[in-house]
Amino acid sequence: MANPTEANKPPRVIVYGVGAMGATVTRLLLDKGARIVGAIGRSPAKVGRDLGDVAGLDRQVGVTVESDARQVLARGADIAVVCVGSYLETMHDHFALCLEHGVNVVTIEEEAVYPWTTAPDLAQSLDALARVNGVTLAASGAQDIFWMNLITTLLGASHHVDKVIGQCCWNVDDYGPEVATHLNIGQPREAFDQYVSEHGWPEFVARQNLEALVSRLNLTVQDIRSDVTPVLANEPVICRALGIEVQIGSLIGTIDRTVVTTQEGPVFELSMEGRVYREGENDTNRWQVQGEPNLDLINESVPYRFTTCSSLVNRIPDVIAAPPGLLSLDQMGTPSYKHGTF
């Protein structure tokens, strides 16, 4: 902010992506007193309407959802909160547009957690673009708290670490039909195996997360292995996201697991189970540290979908204040709670 009279005012924010996550983010931004100065969407059903309507709030925000991102960004903002897609390949141009316009970016895009090895060219080009324009691109979300900083903090009590094992479980029904379809929910096991053998299976955020963790601990990756295991229904289960009943033996989810070994010795493993829940199940987070001493950390009830939005919004002041560049999660400071309004 060049203008000193702006210094103590709440940040000017663009909501970039007005799907389910963008809607929750909008409500949290308004609670925090952020000045929403633009909203970008692509669905014809949303473009042209007030952001408050689109986000399902009971009030108008006075900001119209627009489809021309360039036009919205050209009017200026401190930061864009980008909730659009999950991989850097599809997100690169959206991010680049923000950075070119001198607008910081905080995003739930999972690959940006640690993009240096899975999308090195895109990551380096975005890093350079951010630096040239003096702004920052950083990812946050539930992973920032539950799969990264809680663990690095817990390890502050470790004398010696042999192995760190994380297991988390999230509800596929929280993320709509695209995610459920991507996971092959409802397909028979054979169809899933066939799909994986034909198309491969993209590494999930478990990989980026562990790489960020290892980097923060000043350790050096030796080897990374990822695999996927289908989770099959042992009774018929309703998938709300797809509006189907999954039959016994068909997929209700997958376990995406990554194991990272380091040159220095410690091994890191993270299993992320995305599954259609039965009534009464909660998102969970469990970590075990094998070493001296053995340690554990459990979150019995983690609403990942909501905390992805709340963690993202809490990061806004941090990202605005951060040095320019693409900052992977290991390069960001510790997250924190911001009480009241910005």
Place this chain on the structure above:
Amino acid sequence: MANPTEANKPPRVIVYGVGAMGATVTRLLLDKGARIVGAIGRSPAKVGRDLGDVAGLDRQVGVTVESDARQVLARGADIAVVCVGSYLETMHDHFALCLEHGVNVVTIEEEAVYPWTTAPDLAQSLDALARVNGVTLAASGAQDIFWMNLITTLLGASHHVDKVIGQCCWNVDDYGPEVATHLNIGQPREAFDQYVSEHGWPEFVARQNLEALVSRLNLTVQDIRSDVTPVLANEPVICRALGIEVQIGSLIGTIDRTVVTTQEGPVFELSMEGRVYREGENDTNRWQVQGEPNLDLINESVPYRFTTCSSLVNRIPDVIAAPPGLLSLDQMGTPSYKHGTF
């Protein structure tokens, strides 16, 4: 370190206090490759002996336990690890001696977690002394991880906090006869009540801890209330620290609770139960966050005694690198694991 050839060498450490905690710290320091350059004790049974013997290690360290702290400190060191007593009143002179000799201090002394309101004069005088001598005094221990930084990190996922409630349990038998006697272990309930009404009951580290937490969150204390509740045996329990069997109805521990309200609204409560354990019980740590969303964090098995030592040792590089002064826990950065040797 003025001498640049010293820059990459492991820190020169003085073990100040060679009781049970100092013994564990000594072993961890040696594992981490620290250069132990002095050891200070007061018991005639320990003074004059090799630190390795005194610490119960199976090797000599080549450092003799000395009783004249001034003489040891005068030979110079980067940091003193001070494990002697629990309140600033008794610890002030030990700390002052270190600081006067230009030696940084990291300590398990609990009041130094946040000494500004319970011992303001001593805290300010030590802060000034540290600044004049260009060194740092900071407390660490299990509280640094489990009652402070894990919580501030978890709250990074909170949109709005109403109340934060911590409950932890530690084993009185882990800390020797002085602590057990101080807690009135084995006394009938009437004797405990009588003792409290005559002598009062000192606020435990729960208070300092919550004050540090509130300060880190940029909130303002409105009111602080502490109370103590005896925990009574409902069956005979052996107290190893005192070598006695506690009878039914007599004290096996206390619950020290502090509640801090803030001007901004959030309320913080921490109950610390120090109790003689039955076979098979573990130290535990549980936190609940009431707000949007509700969150929780559980450590089912926390060896507090050991993690107090390991957290302290992990903090050594942080304290050496920190700016001069007495830094309360809220003023220190996030703790971290240091793999291998310093």
